[in-house]
Amino acid sequence: MSGRRLSQGGLIDRSRLLRFRFDGRDFTGHPGDTLASALLASGVRVMGRSFKYHRPRGLWGAWFDDPNAVFNVRLRGDELPNCPATTTALVDGMQARAVNAWPNAENDLKGGLDLFHRWLGAGFYYKTFMWPDWHLFEPSIRKMAGLGAVDGKAIDGYVADQLHDDCDLLVAGGGAAGLAAARAAAEAGYSVVLADDHPTLGGSLYQGDEPIEGEEPQAWVAAQVAAIRAAGGRILTSTTVFGLYDHGLAALAEDRGFARAPRLWRLRARRTLVATGAMDRPITFADNDRPGVMSLQGAAEFLGRYGVLAGQRIAVLSNNSHSAPIVARLRAAGAEVIEADPAEGAPRALGGKRLSGVQIGARKIDCDTLLVSGGLTPTVHLWRHAGGKLDWSAEKAAFVPGAGPDHMLAAGAANGTFDLDPALAEARAAALGTPHATGASGYRVRPLWPQPGSKGRQWIDFQHDVTLKDVELAARENYVSVEHLKRYTTLGMAADQGKTANMAGLAAMAAIQGRPIPEVGTTTFRPPFVPVPMELYHGTRRGQAVNPLKRLELEPQHRAAGAAMGEYGGWLRPAWYGPEDQSAITAEVQAARQAAGVFDGSPLGKIEVMGPDAAAFVNFIYYNTIATLEPGHIRYGFMLRENGLIFDDGVIARLAEDRFLISCSSSHVAGVEAMLESWRQDGNDPDRIFVHDTTQHWATITVTGPQARAIVAALDTGADPATLAHMTLTEGRFGDSPLRIARVSFTGDASFELSVPASRAADLWQAVLAAGTPLGARPIGLEAMSVLRAEKGFIMVGKDTDGETMPHDLGFDVPRRKKKAAFVGDRALQTEAANAADRRQLVGLRVADSGTVLPTGAHIVTGDGPQRSIGFVTSSYFSPTLDRPIALALLESGQQRIGDRVQLRHLGQSLSATVTAPCALDPEGERLNA
Incomplete structure (x- = not known):
């Protein structure tokens, strides 16, 4: 036997030696060891410090039930925090350090906090740090909080x-x-x-x-x-x-x-x-947290699996029949074992950082280890x-x-x-699955629970330093529910999730209240059962794999044209073309208004809904009435959540009696498809409705502006754009490929969306530019498109809406009042909150100073008395078309405030603006048919 390691027995490989370090000291172990078993074999007693008082802590258990030995572990440049020593397999070259201890667990400078324990009882932080201001204390408290330290660089490469x-x-x-x-x-x-x-x-x-x-x-x-x-x-x-x-x-x-x-x-x-x-349950007695006080079953595990004796002179306190065979095995392994009955008197552990004995009534037992078993849970x-x-x-x-x-x-x-x-x-x-009658049990246990009013500091939660007196204090302050007790004292909230503490805590509360234990009940059990590494949850989802960036079929063409590429809604798209300054965006806006802009709209959703029940289904999904839409026609509409809030907007086209094409926002395609699938399977016959996302099958090129009709006419499509009315769709050909032409506008000018199979995108792009360049057309990016739509007061869901916006807040109130058929969110639109007079509504803002562009996010505030926010700027740009700033905002009772002067605040800056209608350009819509 070397140290406490037996020369034989256990499941370890003694033929190989593994070297490791703990708190700066060198140790050895064997394959099959855990960090805890190797340290115990080397005689290490103090392996950690408690969270609040920084009291020395030794091993309690041998597996997931141990709350005390928690290490930061480094191996070959990789470091993981908060590794339980009892479940971390030993590897050659490991470097471990106890958490919550400096410079080490044996000599922790913060251990002096224990001297102040009388003033640091349960809930002391709630009572102490409220005056004069919690924020004065918060930085220091946060530095002391937590257990392990995360080295972000060390775990960068971890995937699961x-x-x-x-x-x-x-x-x-x-x-x-x-x-x-x-x-x-x-x-x-x-x-x-x-x-x-x-x-x-x-x-x-x-x-x-x-x-x-x-x-x-x-x-x-x-x-x-x-x-x-x-x-x-x-x-x-x-x-x-x-x-x-x-x-x-x-x-x-x-x-x-x-x-x-x-x-x-x-x-x-x-x-x-x-x-x-x-x-195995702990037994609650004075100073039962001293290093050397261990679980009886834990000691048996260390002996049976690792060939390690927990001590040489061992005292055993047990209240159940399962202790006898373990005591016999400890003796057979060479330990001196003294059995004692905890009912002889109130036990007290003796010693300091290391156990020196136990006092039971008038009897004193000298020992280096005290093994306790309070019964099996x-x-x-x-x-x-x-x-x-x-x-x-x-x-x-x-x-x-x-x-x-x-x-x-x-x-x-x-x-x-x-x-x-x-x-x-x-x-x-x-x-x-066969019947089975359980016979009489040979297990015998004499209940041994915490006794309120007992002397000494009796520890219930070892890691979080919760004592029996803390439970008594919580009861005096009327925290009588076990859930309240847990949160007030932090009992059971340690890394072991109360595996050693919960039974003693609820038994103590039951005794204090004079109620049976089952009436007090248990706290809620939640996954995970044991701490698990964070990388387990993200798996391979890191970098591009977290949310893979979608790429356009025309990306090479955009880059060749000098596009500045940016991420928009999960897609890599052209922000603008040319130099990286505002002049490029301005030039694109002017070209689109004066001649034509050519825009890659391929990411717009193209979700087909088909089947005999498709019409009734989309009519239910949309806020607007879709059942009356005729084939070849398009309608703008909203999808709502069940709470009536706007989920997405876009257009829907009816391709045939039983076939619809939904064009949703680029960033919402997956969400819309999931929503459609959810409702398709809820209250519908899924064999009569089919949902198919064809977004990446089709590429869409939008031509917008006064010359748009002439450019499309120059293409050999088999369709006459002059006869295509606004909000209609037709089909044609582009060479030998199918072509869809949709007359839809997101700019307020005449616009055509041309969709072809993605494999023909490059050919269509070149053909459109060849026809449009002589007419003054040019490619435009997403930034210019954002300005163009804002000039018309067109919204972007998620930018010009927030988590409370309903359709009538944007001026779309008719379906709410007149649509007779049921639709998603219909009931929520009739609630008191939905009809409140002070709802935030979409408005425009105009500033007097043509050089002032309102900051996006600036708050509109009340003018009298203490200021409060009554709205905020959602979109703000300088309009090259109007030669002045424009802005959209959500404002309380906004429609009733049009013409009012309002005050704005942003990062200490005071501004003012006049409330206007959202549409700043061509409110009559004459440009749409020019």
């Missing part, structure tokens, strides 16, 4: 695979019950996935030497694994089922080692069996994730799974069946 799969039965937990259930189901022909968070299956079987079904634990586990695989079952080790969601969805985190990013499994299981075992988190209820078992002094969804099962210790043979029988029956 995300996999999707399904199975008949998901077994969460690879202990005895999980293995037995998985084998029974696999051999019965079910598709089985067994997931366990350890690299080696077996669960708590290694805590004792007892054989299982006549075999040694390792041999039995190997036999089950071989049988499961032979029957076609799949086994995922080092994989945590961290959340259960609706419709049988399970989220699994597969840990592939520190040097490789984890994988996220989204697994849909027709049935899920929770076989997650049980946790089934690990029911996943059961609660899926909506399962909990029942209180007085016999077991624990909550156990109660009624649950039909697809959920529980077996073994997770179900409160703590004896091995009954657990195996229960698991096999559950896996096969």
Whole structure:
């Protein structure tokens, strides 16, 4: 035996030595170790500091139940924060440092905060830092808050695979019950996935030497694994089922080692069996947080899996029958073990940074380690994730799974069946769906809960420094709900999510109130079950993969023409052509108004809705009446959310009686398609309505301006633009390709949208420019188009609307009053809020000084008394056409304020403007047909 490492036993590979550093000191371990087991084997006691008082903390548990040892870990240039030492596999060359400690866990300078604990009780920050101003204290408090430090550069390269799969039965937990259930189901022909968070299956079987079904634990586990695989079952080790969601969805985190990013499994299981075992509960007594006070089961795990003795002279405090075999094994491993009954008197841990003994009533026991077991608590988190209820078992002094969804099962210790043979029988029956009667339990426990009024500092939440006195204080201040208790004291909000603290906390609250524990209830269990790396959620979504930039078919042509490319709504599009200054945009606006502008409108949505019920469907989707639209005609309209707010605007064309083409905003195509699909499947026959996004199949080139009709006429399309009325559509040919010509305007001038298959975009672009250049036409970018539409008072959804805008705020009130057919959002438009007189409405703004362009976002404020915002500028430009600034705004009761002078504020600057109608150019619409 070297240090506390035994010369034999455990699941580690003693033939290889791994070197690592912790808090600047060198240590060694073996393959199969965790950081915690290697440090414990080397005699390290202090592995962390508590969050609030910076008290020294040692190991409590051996796996996910340990709240104390949390490290920042670096390996070959990569660093990850907040790694639990008990679940982080040791790798050669690791450098670990305890979080929340400086310069190290052993000697933390902030440990002096504990001297002030009398004034730093629960809720002290709520009471102390309100006067004179919270913001004076906020910077310092934020610096002290948090646990790990994130090195952004170190994790830049981390990505995580995300996999999707399904199975008949998901077994969460690879202990005895999980293995037995998985084998029974696999051999019965079910598709089985067994997931366990350890690299080696077996669960708590290694805590004792007892054989299982006549075999040694390792041999039995190997036999089950071989049988499961032979029957076609799949086994995922080092994989945590961290959340259960609706419709049988399970989220699994597969840990592939520190040097490789984890994988996220989204697994849909027709049935899920929770076989997650049980946790050992702490016993609450004075100074029970000293390094050296550990879980009895945790010590058994360190011995069985890693060949490490928790101490040499060990005292054991236990209130249940499961302690006897563990005590026997500790003695067999060479430890001196003194058993004590916590009922002999109020225990008190002795010592400072290291435990020196325990006082129990008049009896003092000298020891270097105190192992405690306050009873077993089934690990029911996943059961609660899926909506399962909990029942209180007085016999077991624990909550156990109660009624649950039909697809959920529980077996073994997770179900409160703590004896091995009954657990195996229960698991096999559950896996096969056969009846099973649970026999009498051999487990015995004497309830041992916190006693209000006890002397000394008795710790309930080790990481967050919540004591029994904090719970008593919360009760005195009327925080009697466990949910309120949690938030007021932060009990159960540590990295272990209350796995060690919740039962003691709610038991203390029950005792204070004089109520039974089940009446107090439990806090809400939420995923993830254990902390999981952030990269797990983003997967490969980083950089361009977060929201892949869409590229235009005509990008080479735009670049050749000198386009300044920019990202607009997820598309890389021309902002303008030529030098990077306002003059290029001005020239494009003037060309479009005086001759013609040629604009690449390909990103505009082109979603087709087809089928026998298509007409009724789009009439329901749109705020405007679409049922009366005739084939070949186009109508402008809005799509609303169910709350009546504007989701998108655009035009819809009727191609045939049963076929419609929706042209939505470029940035909303995916959202509109998702909305259409959602409603298609809700209350409709999906076999009579079909939605197909053809946006990237078609390229669209818009020609707008006085010469637009002449340019289109010069193309050999087979259609006469002179006969095409505004808001109509016709079909023609461009060479041997189909061509759609839509008479739609976003500028207020005569405009034609020409759409061809994307493969013919370059040819059409060249043909349009060849016909238009002699007439003064030129390409225009999105910035010029934005000015052109603002001159006419045309909106951009998301820019000239906000999260409260309804159609009548923009002047479109008729459908709300007269449309008889139901539509999305109809009821919301009749609410009191929708009819409020002070709603923000779209208006224009005009400034007296022709050189002042109002800042976008500037607030319109009240003029009298304390100023408040009554609106804001949504769009603002200098109009080359009008030779003056123009602006659009949302203003309270805006339509009633036209002609009024209003005040604006922006970053300390005072401005003024006159409220006008939104349309600043050609309000009669004469240019549209010029």
